[in-house]
Amino acid sequence: MSLAQFLPWHEATASAWLAHRERFAHAWLIHGAAGIGKLDFAAAAAASLLCESPRNGLACGECIACGWVRSGNHPDLRRIRPEAVAVEEGSDAATPDEEGGEAAPATGSSKRAPSKEIRVDQIRSLEPWFNTATHRGGWRVALIYPAHTLNVISANALLKVLEEPPAHTVFLMVVEAPDRLLPTLVSRCRRLPLATxxxxxxxxxxxxxxxxxxxxxxxxxxxxxxxxxxxAQQGDSPVPAWLNQLTEPLAGGRQPDVGTLAETLEKLPAAEWLDALQRFYTDLMLAASGAAVRYFPALGQDVAAIGKRVRPAVVADAARWLTRQRGLASHPLNAKLFAHATLQRVVLSCQG
CATH class of the missing domain: 1.10.8 (Helicase, Ruva Protein; domain 3)
Incomplete structure (x- = not known):
């Protein structure tokens, strides 16, 4: 495990923020757009708060505390996240810098799927930790991510903790949009927005x-x-080949081969191709209003041609429908039928 470091575009924000660590709020919401490194920021912040010899407020990477963070064994750091996230990260058991209790194994014969929520017992299991003296009288850091996976019960349990926060403890909660959290929970936190x-x-x-x-x-x-x-790590081109095969015929007023496209999409993670379609819809709405496309410049001419024929209200309605479909991406269903039905709706919305 490597020691988390601030990304170049976060260093100035981090230095200014950590300069006031002695007067820190007890809970922070670290929020911003997806894909900008919010979790990296929070992890690097935790390392910096726990570092015994910080340089310009940032973790030195050389002290004993940094070594413990690097190895995942710092007694004053806890990571609270859903079992499913822990499995994705390769964790198969709780370690000192993870939540108390037992984590779901990454492999094994357990019939229960890893939870996608932060459970109330994960919050309650922190109580003994709160009642233990911190190492050398330093900080104690609870890293909670993604915070929107707190269910109502676990969020209320955390709220009770924040109402009477433990001494020398900082909660770092990572979320894309604070409005996805309970308003009462948000009210107990300071916000730290991170820019793209x-x-x-x-x-x-x-x-x-x-x-x-x-x-x-x-x-x-x-x-x-x-x-x-x-x-880039997942694909060969910024524009997926299947998206080219969808937009090129539509731009020319022809019908795409939905059946063949559905066979392609059923082999891909649904979230992946649904995200691409959502980006395509954003570009289409921009093109329909005469603006430049944002996500797929290479498809600019095709998207512009489609945009001249579509009705904005129909496209907007289809985009909202696609967002609802995105919520079904992880559900067990017939992948090919799901892809086929989605593509049919997309094609209809693009035919004016």
């Missing part, structure tokens, strides 16, 4: 990671560099 980096800085970072073409991938991710890196 300037394109030049994001492109320079992507090129350092070996991403080519950086411009295309960054556009496909809406300007979010970590989102662009993830897309």
């Amino acid at each position: 980096p300037p394109p030049e800085q994001a492109l320079a970072w992507l090129r350092e990671q070996g991403v080519r073409p950086a411009e295309g991938w960054l556009a496909a991710a809406g300007g979010a560099p970590l989102g662009a890196l993830r897309l």
Whole structure:
């Protein structure tokens, strides 16, 4: 495990924020757009707060505390996240910097699927930790992510903790949009918004990671560099081949081969292709209003041609429908029929 470090576009914000650590609020909502590195920021902030020899407020990477954070064994750090997230991260059991109790194994014969919510017992299991003295009288950090996965019961349990916060304890909660949380919970926290980096800085970072073409991938991710890196690692082109096969016929007034496209999409994670379709709809609505496309510049001419024929109200309604479909992406269903029905709706909305 490597020690979390602040990304280049977060360093100035982090330094200014951590300079006031002695007067820190007990709970922070770290929020911003998807794919900009909010969790990286929170993890680096936790390391910096626990560091015994910080440099300009940031973790030194060399002290004993930094070594413990790096190895996942710092006694004053807890990670609270859904079992499903822990499994994605490769965790198969609770460790000192994870929530108390037992985590779901990444493999095994358990019939229960890993929970996608932060459960109330995960919050309650922190109580003994709160009642234990911190290491060398320093900070204690609870890292909660993604905070919107707190269910109503666990959110209320956390609210009770925040109403009478433990001494020397900082809660760092990561979320894309604070309005996805209970308003009463939000009211107990200070907000720390993180901005999307300037394109030049994001492109320079992507090129350092070996991403080519950086411009295309960054556009496909809406300007979010970590989102662009993830897309580049998953695909061969910023524009998926199947999306080309969908938009080219539509631009020429022809009917796409929905059956063949559905066979392609059923082999892909539903969330992946639904996200791409949502970005396509954003571009289509921009084109219909005469604006430049945002996500898929390479499809600009095709999208503009489609945009001249569509009715904005129909496209907006289909986009809202697609958002609801996105909520079904992880449900057990017939992948091919799901893809086929979705594509049919998309085609109908693009035919004017």
